[in-house]
Amino acid sequence: MSSSSTTTTTTRLLMLKASDGVTFEVEEAVATKLGAINNMVEEEGSEDLICLPNVNGKFLGMVLEWCKKHANNNTNSDKGNDEVNKWWDKEFVMDLDQNTLYHLLMAADYLSGTELVDLLTEKVASMIRGKKVEEIRETFKIKSDFLPGQEEEIRKKNSWAFE
Amino acid sequence: MSKSLRTTTDRFTSLPDDVAHKVVSSLSLEDVSRLSVVSRRCRQLCISMPSLNVDVRPYLQDATKRTRLMNYVERLFSLRRGVSTHRLCIGWFLDSSVNDKGGGEEEYRILSWLHNAVTCNVKWLVLYLRLKRGSAFSLPPCLIHSTSLESLTACVSINSILEFPSYSTIELSSLKTLDLWGVRIDESFGNWVSTCCKFLRSLYLKQIKETESIAINSSSITKLCITSMDYKLCHLQVSAWILEKMSLWWEFDSANNRTLQLSVPMLRMFVWKGNILRLPLTENLAALKSSASILFRSASTLTSQNLIRFYCDFRNLNHPIPNLFDKHSQVSYITL
Numbered sequence: 001m002s003s004s005s006t007t008t009t010t011t012r013l014l015m016l017k018a019s020d021g022v023t024f025e026v027e028e029a030v031a032t033k034l035g036a037i038n039n040m041v042e043e044e045g046s047e048d049l050i051c052l053p054n055v056n057g058k059f060l061g062m063v064l065e066w067c068k069k070h071a072n073n074n075t076n077s078d079k080g081n082d083e084v085n086k087w088w089d090k091e092f093v094m095d096l097d098q099n100t101l102y103h104l105l106m107a108a109d110y111l112s113g114t115e116l117v118d119l120l121t122e123k124v125a126s127m128i129r130g131k132k133v134e135e136i137r138e139t140f141k142i143k144s145d146f147l148p149g150q151e152e153e154i155r156k157k158n159s160w161a162f163e
Numbered sequence: 164m165s166k167s168l169r170t171t172t173d174r175f176t177s178l179p180d181d182v183a184h185k186v187v188s189s190l191s192l193e194d195v196s197r198l199s200v201v202s203r204r205c206r207q208l209c210i211s212m213p214s215l216n217v218d219v220r221p222y223l224q225d226a227t228k229r230t231r232l233m234n235y236v237e238r239l240f241s242l243r244r245g246v247s248t249h250r251l252c253i254g255w256f257l258d259s260s261v262n263d264k265g266g267g268e269e270e271y272r273i274l275s276w277l278h279n280a281v282t283c284n285v286k287w288l289v290l291y292l293r294l295k296r297g298s299a300f301s302l303p304p305c306l307i308h309s310t311s312l313e314s315l316t317a318c319v320s321i322n323s324i325l326e327f328p329s330y331s332t333i334e335l336s337s338l339k340t341l342d343l344w345g346v347r348i349d350e351s352f353g354n355w356v357s358t359c360c361k362f363l364r365s366l367y368l369k370q371i372k373e374t375e376s377i378a379i380n381s382s383s384i385t386k387l388c389i390t391s392m393d394y395k396l397c398h399l400q401v402s403a404w405i406l407e408k409m410s411l412w413w414e415f416d417s418a419n420n421r422t423l424q425l426s427v428p429m430l431r432m433f434v435w436k437g438n439i440l441r442l443p444l445t446e447n448l449a450a451l452k453s454s455a456s457i458l459f460r461s462a463s464t465l466t467s468q469n470l471i472r473f474y475c476d477f478r479n480l481n482h483p484i485p486n487l488f489d490k491h492s493q494v495s496y497i498t499l
Contacts, residue, residue, distance in 0.1 A: 102174040109182050121185040124175065128190060133200045140175040142202050154200050157238065160231035161196035 022057030035112030214250040294323035318344035330355035410434035
């Protein structure tokens, strides 16, 4: 899913290479929504090919898809834009399975995509909010590793949150 | 990344600390409290989160829960011994405290959290308090003694007063942003700003209460906002060498004995709202740099017999000059 550049002709194109060799051609304005890439562009200047050995092509693609939407929506500056972005963000995280959410979050964090990290951590938080201890364990498949008796003690100290 | 290799393979606790902390920080303390029972790693994440959010709003009608929330905050602070608190956000309604007389005990506890946060090198502090009508809350002096605090926002409800501590320190402050609502300051405030706040960039004094005179001398602030609506402010003096944006909303009943002195050579934007009768301004604003612009938020207050002229150059403004001056006003502007 490399990006087409049919709409704009003036912006510079960057090649991003993922860990599995998949490459993406993206406009600079889109890629620099990611802090890490912005830094590389500023430091290295002329280099058009950027290798990202810590990100898999599948997730890099998703991160770039998000960047593209946000870069596009930022250019035409009317008030409805925030709403459009919010709606689009909602769609973006709605059906993410946990595995994808995890890898996407790791990719966004590695690439310093602050806004995307915020969006995804909020999604994770929404999976915890209002849930009982057992439900959280089940959601994330977490096993309790407290010593015998320790959990009861901690539970007692946190009992205000169980009523 | 090595953390993702630990034995737990679930998709939450294997997140790196800073990402997991972001998740935990956006939860309510009740959720945090529950999460800390899930596993050892969860508990460690909950105790070590750098940002604490104390919000009383869900428990306004529930005295027991309210007390238990306070106990939990204290327990967290004691468990966190040594963990630095980057950000502390407190939202509390002292006016509706149901479980003690007058909210005195709750106020005491809030003060102790603030002390704790300062001890834990807090950088960001946000305090929103609702107080009983006519009452006052005194910010503890430890806040202005803190050398780590970079941003302080403190706000009290309308009809109550936020008391700013008197200047009594030579400790250099790291504050970059100071945002105070409903604040009463004394004359030492100006001294403190000019002596200790060498890094202060943005200063917001909104709804200033019972303060007659303010003098601000600063070589670092670039943004200043002052609003005074209780008719008490008489003298305002600002000397700020690199101030770029200033907004002033100043209401008073009589212009007698009011003075405004500005020495702001780099000012580029001046937004004014409120009563501006008879203020000796012409001279001062003539010193504005050529790209300065003056905006009026409420032109209606300009319908006075007093001719006030604003010297400024509109050539560098991208937008057409808005129709700010109504036809009865004698205010005029000229282009230099």
